Amino acid sequence: MSILMNDSTRVIVQGITGRIGSAQTHWMLEYGTRVVGGVTPGKGGTTVEGVPVFDSVLEAVKETGANASVFFVPAAFVLDAFLETIDAGVKLIVIVPEHIPVKDVLKMRSYAMEKGVFALGPTTPGILVPGMGKMGIMxxxxxxxxxxxxxxxxxxxxxxxxxxxxxxxxxxxxxxxxxxxxxxxxxxxxxxxxxxxxxxxxxxxxxxxxxxxxxxxxxxxxxxxxxxxxxxxxxxxxxxxxxxxxxxxxxxxxxxxxxxxxxxxxxxxxxxxxxxxxxxxxxxxxxxxx
Amino acid sequence: MRLHEYEALDIFEQNRIPVPRRELVSDMHDALHAAGEIGYPVIIKAQVLVGGRGLAGGIRTASNADELKEAADTLFNSEIKGMPVRKALVCQKVDIATELYLGMTVDGYSGKPVIVVSTEGGVLIEETAKTSPEKIAAIHIEPSFGYYPYQARSLLRMLGLEQKLITPWSEIIGQLYHIATRYEALIAEINPLVVLSNGALMAVDAVLEVDDSALSRIRFPLPDRVDRIENPLERRGREIGVTYVDLDGDIGLISSGAGLGMASMDIIGQKMKPANFLETGGGITADLLYRCMELIMMKPDLRGIFINVYGGINPIHEGAKGVIRYMQEHNVRIPVVAKALGNRQEETWEIFKSGGVHVVTEAATEKAVDVLYKLVGPGGKSGAGRAKTGAKRA
Known part of the structure; x- marks a missing residue:
C-alpha cells in the first residue's frame, strides 16, 4: 500500500515544543498520523496537542512503542539527537531542518548505514502516504x-x-x-x-x-x-x-x-x-x- | 563561503604548507613597492571570487617595474567576468619543474570526503576528467576513521610520481586534510601544486570553500560573508535572509523553495524573462515578504511580479499580508500574480485578492505563468535570463 510508512508506523516528534514542531504536530495529527509522543529535553511530562512529551528518545520509545521519528530540532543539535534516536532503536528517521553542517551529515549517514536505519534529509519535506499519514511538512x-x-x-x-x-x-x-x-x-x-x-x-x-x-x-x-x-x-x-x-x-x-x-x-x-x-x-x- | 586566494594562502602558510612570498596590494604604487621587496620576476593576480580567472586575464607576469606598472594598471581598471578588481596579490615567480593537482571535497553520492590528485596541474580538473581521466587518482576517506598517511602514499603510486617526493607529498596532503577538517571545507584545492626545480613542493594557488552551515562554529577568524557579495541586490537578499540572484529580465519572482523557484524561472523563461531568482526557504513571515517585495521592486523596469508559494512549513497567509501591505504603501501598479497552495490556502487567497493580486488556485505553475503573460502582454524581454554578477550594472 505504501513505502516507508504503513498502518503500524508510530511516530515521535523531536523538537515538538518548538514553534514549528508544535504547528506541524497539529497538521500531522489532523491528517490522521499516529503521533504517539514527542521529545524535548527538559520538557518531559508536558503535552503538545494532547501528545505526551518526554525528556529522552529512549523513554519515548519505551512508553509509546514508537518506531519512527521526525525532526524539528535546531540544526546545531541535530547530530546529537540523531545518534540518540538510532541508539534508542528507531529505524525510520526524517530530518526536516535545513542548514545542518555537511560534516555532521557525513557522520549521521555513516552511523545510519551501519545500524540499518532508513533516514531521509536533511532539508526534506518528509514522507506522505495519501489518506494514511505523514511525517514532515507536506x-x-x-x-x-x-x-x-x-x-x-x-x-x-x-x-x-x-x-x-x-x-x-x-x-x-x-x-x-x-x-x-x-x-x-x-x-x-x-x-x-x-x-x-x-x-x-x-x-x-x-x-x-x-x-x-x-x-x-x-x-x-x-x-x-x-x-x-x-x-x-x-x-x-x-x-x-x-x-x-x-x-x-x-x-x-x-x-x-x-x-x-x-x-x-x-x-x-x-x-x-x-x-x-x-x-x-x-x-x-x-x-x-x- | 569561498575565501579569497590571499586568505586561503595565509591559512595554508599558518598550517605549514609551503607557499610563495607574496603581498596583498590595492593599487599600482603598492604593487611596485611589494615587487621591490619580493624581487622580480613577479606574478600579479586579481583577487576576485570567480572561476577561470587566469583565462579571463586576471593573472599577469612582470619581469621588471615597467611591465608591472602596465599589468597593475590594466588589472585595477578592469573587470574579471563582471567583478571589479579591488585587490591583487603580488607573488614571487618560482622556478617550476612540474605542475600537479591536489583537491579535497565531499562526494555526495558515497557520503565520504574524497582526495583527488592529478599529474595535470594548472588546468581545470573538470577538463582533465573529460580528456584524460587516466591522469586522475582519487581515494575516499571513511568519515568515522579519517585520513591516514598511507592514503597519500597510495595516491603517489597511483599517479606514478617519483618516490623521492613521498615526504613532502604526504605532509602537504596531511596538512590540507587538517585544514579542510578544521575549516569544514566543502572544497580545499591546490591547483597547481608545483614541483620546484630544486625538487621541493609548493602551493602556488589556494582555494578554500567553507560550509556555510558551519560558519557559526568555526573557531578561527573568518571575514564577514555578506561583505564579499559584490551585487548590492544579492547582498540585500543575504541580509534579509533569502537567496536572491540578479538576472537581466523584467519579471520579478518570489518563491518559497529552491526547486519551485528554479522551475518557475524555467517556465517564465519560455515566454518572458525573469528579473531575478528569489527563494525564501522555510522562514516566511509578513515582514519577510514585505522585504522581498521591496527587494525585487528595486529593479526599475519590472513588468510584472510572479509569486509562487506553498504552505507546508510556511505560514503563507502571513506572507500574503506582507505582500499586500507593500503594494498598498507603494501603490504598485504592475500586475501581480500569486499561486499559493497548502495549509490555510483559502484564507491566503482572500488576503491576496483584497490587495488586488491575481490569484491562481491550480497547482501547475505553467497555468499561473500564462495568467501573468496575458496580463503583461508580449513585448518585454524574453528568454532565460543571464546572471548579472557585476556591481556596476545592478
Missing amino acids: PASLFAPGRVGIISRSGTLSYEFAGILSETNVGQSTVVGMGADPVVLRNLADILELFENDKDTDAVIVVGEVGGEQEEKAAGFIARKMSKPVAAYIAGRYSPQGKKMGHAGAIVRGSAGTHAGKHEALRAAGVEVLESPIDVAKWAKKHKLK
Missing part, C-alpha cells in the same frame, strides 16, 4: 490516494507534482522528499528500489534538480533494475552558471551535474524526461495511471 490538501510514487529533491516541487496529478484524478501511493543538501542520508536509487518492490505502486516520478550526481547514478539503477515506468523532471535549466558549487565528487567521474547531462543520462536509461512540470499529466494519461 501540506495535505495537494495529495490524493492512488498508485504513482513520487521522489523529489525539492520539497515545494513534490507538492507541485502531486497537486498537478491530483487535479487530473491521478493519485499517489507514497510521496518521498529525499532532501536537498549536497549530501543526503539516502540516495535516490535506494528509494527507487522501495517503489520497484511496492505492489501498490505502478509508476514513479523523479523530481530532480541541477547539481550533484544523484540522478545520473539513479539512471544506472533504473536501466538495470526498474521494470516500472519512470518519468523525471529536472529543475534548473536556466540556472546561471557559477552560482552553484562545482563539486569535485561529481567532477571526478566526468560529470558536473548539469541539466543537459542529467537529461542525457536519464533518457539513456529509458526514463521519460519531462520538459515542464505540467507534462506529468500527459505522461500519467499515456500510462493510464490512477
